[in-house]
Amino acid sequence: MNKKILIPTDFSKNAWNAVTYAADLFKDTACTFYLLNAYKTTVHSRRDLVMENPADLSFEIEKTNSENGLAKILEMLNLRTKNKNHSYISISLLDDPISATKTTIEKKDIGLVVMGTKGSNNKVNMLLGSNTINAMENLRSCPILGIPLDARLDTIKEIVLPTSYKTHFKRKELINLVEIAQLRNATVRVLHMSKNEELSIDLQENQQLLEECLEGASYSFHHVSGTDVPAAVQVFVESRDSDMVAFINKKHGFFDNIFTKPLVSALGKFSKVPLLVMHDTRD
Numbered sequence: 001m002n003k004k005i006l007i008p009t010d011f012s013k014n015a016w017n018a019v020t021y022a023a024d025l026f027k028d029t030a031c032t033f034y035l036l037n038a039y040k041t042t043v044h045s046r047r048d049l050v051m052e053n054p055a056d057l058s059f060e061i062e063k064t065n066s067e068n069g070l071a072k073i074l075e076m077l078n079l080r081t082k083n084k085n086h087s088y089i090s091i092s093l094l095d096d097p098i099s100a101t102k103t104t105i106e107k108k109d110i111g112l113v114v115m116g117t118k119g120s121n122n123k124v125n126m127l128l129g130s131n132t133i134n135a136m137e138n139l140r141s142c143p144i145l146g147i148p149l150d151a152r153l154d155t156i157k158e159i160v161l162p163t164s165y166k167t168h169f170k171r172k173e174l175i176n177l178v179e180i181a182q183l184r185n186a187t188v189r190v191l192h193m194s195k196n197e198e199l200s201i202d203l204q205e206n207q208q209l210l211e212e213c214l215e216g217a218s219y220s221f222h223h224v225s226g227t228d229v230p231a232a233v234q235v236f237v238e239s240r241d242s243d244m245v246a247f248i249n250k251k252h253g254f255f256d257n258i259f260t261k262p263l264v265s266a267l268g269k270f271s272k273v274p275l276l277v278m279h280d281t282r283d
Helices: 013-025 054-079 097-108 130-138 175-184 201-213 229-240 254-258 261-270
Strands: 003-008 031-039 086-094 112-116 144-147 158-163 187-193 218-224 244-249 275-279
Touching: 003 013, 003 097, 013 031, 013 054, 013 112, 013 144, 013 175, 031 054, 031 097, 054 086, 086 097, 097 130, 112 130, 130 144, 158 175, 158 229, 175 187, 175 275, 187 229, 218 229
Parallel strands: 003 031, 003 112, 031 086, 112 144, 158 187, 158 244, 187 218, 244 275
Antiparallel strands: 144 275
16 A cells, blocks of 8 residues: 655755655655655735735745745755655645645645754754644644754664553554554664553553554653653653654643643753654543
């Protein structure tokens, strides 16, 4: 089955790295990659203001820039090693990035979004771009793989999956995690964070269900005591030099706590590893 992957781009270096990362990650998988650029119209100069239709001129300029930028990406891809498994389609939309991404996901039946974690307009000291955070929080119809600028594919040997075991896992929610683990021969480290290591009967049942969902991938179970979730994940990831972190984004749950403003600085530990954000389909 052909895998459909959407890659939003603002033509930044990080966005290009996301394109090449995705192409290399799924090099042995039949894929159609949709390269999406969303653009807005602006009035560029005082001369534009006195013209009869300045908005029309702005539209044409931004549209041309968008199409030329996408054409350059396709040209750069043609200079890389050809892959008969892959095809690329460029999409230029007059819209904001989040809305354009959501529209394309629905129209093209996208199975995975891959994007850089910083854009061309982000400050140097920002860990995640605003578009990335908005996408991970609000685009709940499709999993998102965020790629930092310095991420390299050859390092994925271990993927950390933090969980409280308080959710009923579904195989379709974890399909991309299992696929990536299989493609890279990586081990999924399931990290349970709680004051008590002992699991209740309900939590044991959910753990068993998770095992069934992870069938086909190598995995192991781990426990960290405490209630400070970001700190617990940080200690685990840094102590093991883990290569990717995967979250199940349950609305009003674990993932929301990660992205509250007081905890944004805690994301520094994730700034150099890819983030796979999956979604609880019951939300």
